[in-house]
Amino acid sequence: MKQIKLLGIILSLILTGCGKPTIDSSSDEKLKASVEKVKASLPDEQKEKFEEAIQVVAFSEMDLSSPFAASQADTGATERKMNEALDGLTAQEVIDLAAKIESEREIERQKEEKERALRELEREKEREQDRKVRELLSLARELKKDNDLMEALSAYKEALALDGDSEAAIDGIEETTEEIEEFKEKKAYLGSIDLYDFEASTIDTYLEKGIPAVKFKLKNNGNRSLSKVEVTVYLKDEDGNVIAEEDFYPVLVSDFNIFQGNKPLKAGYIWELERGKWYTINHAPSEWKVGNAEVKITDFQFE
DSSP states (O other): OHHHHHHHHHHHHHHHHHSOOOOOOSSHHHHHHHHHHHHHTSOHHHHHHHHHHHHHHHHHTSOOSOGGGOOHHHHHHHHHHHHHHHTTOOHHHHHHHHHHHHHHHHHHHHHHHHHHHHHHHHHHHHHHHHHHHHHHHHHHHHHHHTTOHHHHHHHHHHHHHHOTTOHHHHHHHHHHHHHHHHHHHHHHHHTTEEEEEEEEEEEOOSSOSSEEEEEEEEEEOSSSOEEEEEEEEEEEOTTSOEEEEEEEEEEEOOTTOOSGGGOOBOTTOEEEOOTTOOEEOTTOOTTOOTTOEEEEEEEEEEO
16 A cells, blocks of 8 residues: 555656646746746747747737826736736647737738728728719709700719718709709790791891891780790701801890890780891801791790
8 A cells, every 4th residue: 555655656756747847927037937947948949939929928918009108007917917828838838829819810900901991992982982973963064054954853863862961962953853844834835925927138227238137026925924035046048958046035134134125025915126127147157048047936034
């Protein structure tokens, strides 16, 4: 029995003696000494790897988020964490722990890189959306200039679908919708305005002879007063091709209009030039065949 007990003690001593050295961080002196002891027990090719692993584990316990705000108390707490992380570890355990820390850091780095890429992708989408919205708004404005109101409205709506907060798109839709309604109303009313007794010829004045000139009459058969009526005369050559045009405003209520009484064309009223008066055409080409012309109401406004 005593032999068995003695054998156990001897075996325990052998195992203890053969155990791998570990780091003791109970004090600075023991930490330095135990690290050197652990390092000395390693083959030369692993010593550098162990030193690097020590640094990785130590720095993993440091809070580098605000280095300028670190106080002395913070420094002491960090040192305790570093010592606790290393205490009792063998060289291989330190190396394995460092590998785990670096692996976690790499995963976190990849995660952050992916998040940055996603944020950049979102910013790029926003930039592309802004560019598309600007293009649509510009297109809508050009279409409105060309009186293509339905296409302009469609462009504004497409811009609003991309950017629901676009005030330019919202205002554009409202304004264009009003213009479309006004256009429909004016188109329906156009049949109530008669343009008749049109003549195209040449006249003589005190200063010149053979001046191209036109005259016509207007009658408002509708129930609304008109503050503006635009009449366009199209001049044709001997083959009937339109070669020039000129606009006239027989009705134009404006602060700048000093002719024809500056009055609206009321419902049921007729407008015509003073007897013996004509509208002269200042830019009639010499190819114009005298008398060959047509006339249209090209715009008007309700009072």
